[in-house]
Amino acid sequence: MFKPVSLFVGLRYTRARRSNKFISITAFISTIGFMVGVAVLITVLSVMNGFDRELKNRILGMIPQATVSSNQIIPDWQLLVAKAKQQPHVIGAAPFTQVQGMLTAQGQVAGVVISGIEPDLEKNVSIVQNHMTEGSLDALTDGSFGIVIGKTMADNLGLMKGDKVTLVLPEATASPAGVVPRFKRFTIVGIFSVGAEMDSSLGYIALNDAAKLLRLPDGAQGVRLKLDDLFSAREISNDFARELPSGFYASDWTQTQGNLFSAIQMERTMLGLILSLIILVAALNIFSSLVMVVNDKKADIAILRTLGASPKTITRIFVVQGLVIGAVGTFSGTLLGIGIALGISPFLTWLNNFFGLHLLDAYFVNYLPSELRWTNVALIVGISLVLSFIATIYPALRAARIQPAEALRYE
Template identity: 75%
Template sequence: MFKPISLYIGLRYTRARRSNHFISFIALVSMIGLTLGVAVLITVLSVMNGFDRELKNRVLGMIPQATVSSTQILTDWPQLADKASQHPHVQGAAPFTQLQGMLTAHGQVSGILVTGIEPKYEPKVSIIQNFMVAGSIDGLQKGEFGIVLGKQLTDSLGLGLNDNVTLVLPEATPSPAGVVPRFKRFKIVGIFSVGAEVDSMMGYIALNDAATLLRLPDGAQGIRLKLDDIFAAPQVTRDIIQELPSNFYGSDWTYTHGNLFSAIQMEKAMVSLLLFLIVLVAAFNIVSSLVMVVTDKKADIAILRTLGASPSTITKIFMVQGTVIGVVGTLAGALLGIVFASSISGFLGWINQIFGLNLFDAYFINYLPSHLKWQDVILIVGLSLLLSFLATIYPARRAAKIQPAEALRYE
């Protein structure tokens, strides 16, 4: 079978045992460094992609992506919802009324953000129905004062389905005994578990029950919107507000969680840059190892030149040798990175559970997400191979410039 002489000799040099073990050690370090750099880069990018995905799918699936509210109670909110739904980026609209308070049960107290919703409309703007672990949001009926809570919150209060919990509102009510907070007892009709911070801080009640608690007429404070592109939220909100009277105002997720999303994107960029430097250092190690190989093989190069090998052939021989190191290191790193990215969530979750380390308490979700994107793998592998190839050019050209007479003078 035909095999180019440069490829044949280059592969022989790669497989051959060298008399200088230090050169072999440097080549091995270069390959291992490239492998670890590529593997860590793929793994860390997958974790950052996982945080990005969870923020979009879970947190932004529960909180409003965009809202249009009024300074007055909207008794005709269906008309506003229909008008907002005509915008090309709006996929759904639902009414809401929000109030803040504290839940108390069994001597435990926890702050909560309560949202009054219409169960029939809520699935248009929220993913809560996909994460119900007990009960249903359909249990939120007018006048029955039911409430849907997150699993983390019910666990911390020692509550379960159909248990009663007391909601304490910050508004004071005059009484013969003095000014006292407003209390209302609710029955838990549903429990959800999204696996994010919203499980411990949000609750849902019927829209009309929220109006009753606030002593307002039946209606809504505004409407929540679900968009086909979350990054279009600020513009969509402005477009809708421009067509409404002056008593309307808008908000979107960039005001509440925009800093978190920007932080994730910034961390992803900076970590990627820092880890890419590891790959770059490994590529420089290829340069140093090939330079030493060229010095060690001066006699061989001179003999090849006297046998008729051209400078380009010598160049290709050492480029093949360096490229083999880069290809093996890169492919091994890609394989390890894919394995690590696919298993790191389960592994760290197991470690966290076994040893009770609470590793994820500082994050907005209670586990380490990982989302492997093949375009990232292809980009990392491509850049690593390119750097490995570029690292072979200088040593290979240096080898091609060796003069046979000079190399053999002292042999």
């Protein structure tokens, strides 16, 4: 079957290494370098994507993605919720009133941000109901002064469901005994655990109970929005606030958690760049091995030139040889990386359970999350192939400049 000369000779040079074992070892190391580099990059970026996904789902599932609030209490918040649901990109809305204070029990004190909520509507904008370890949000009824807190806070205060806890508000009240802080006793009706810092800082009470604490009429301070596009939260909430009367203002998650996700994105980018050095080293190995091949095959190149091979043909021979090394390493590394990325989560979970290890206790999730993104795989494969091609340019051009008479002078 007909084959182009450059492809036939390039593939033959890739296979035939008996004349120089050192060149063969260098090419093999280059292939292994590409395979390891690509596999490690795919695996690490998949794990970083998994942690990024968990952070978004857990943190942004608990804190408001966007809010529209008023300077005054909103007694007819039902109308505001209904209007919010009619906005584009809004898939859920719920009223809230926020209270800051300290919880104290058994001599322990912890700062807390408490949200007054309507349990039925809160389930549409928050994941807290899905992470209840004890009790339920439905136990938060007006006038009962029940409270739902995070597991970390409950453990720190030594509390369980059914225990009493005192909320101290940052507001002083004058009394015959002097100025004393305001406080209110609550009963713990539920405990949640999302595995993030919110377990130690958030609490939930009934909406009207929050209004009573603040000595306000029954109502809400604003509405919390759940969106179909997190990265448009600012535009969506601002557009909604502009449709409302004066006194309403918008806020979104980028103002409270934006720095965290920017730091994660930067860490993922820098880690990817650092690990790309493995592929760069493999490309340099291709460069060095091709330079040695060119020096070793000067006589062969001269013979091909005398038989009529053009400089372009000689150039393509060594480009083919370098690309074969890079392609084999890249695609074998891609298959290996995809396999590891898809299997690392169940494997580590099995390892933890089988040997009773605690490898992931330091993280906010009890397993190693991994999310394979095909765009990342395509980008890594593309970069690897481009680097392997660039590494062939100089050796191939050097081979094309070899003069037959000079190469065969001492043969």
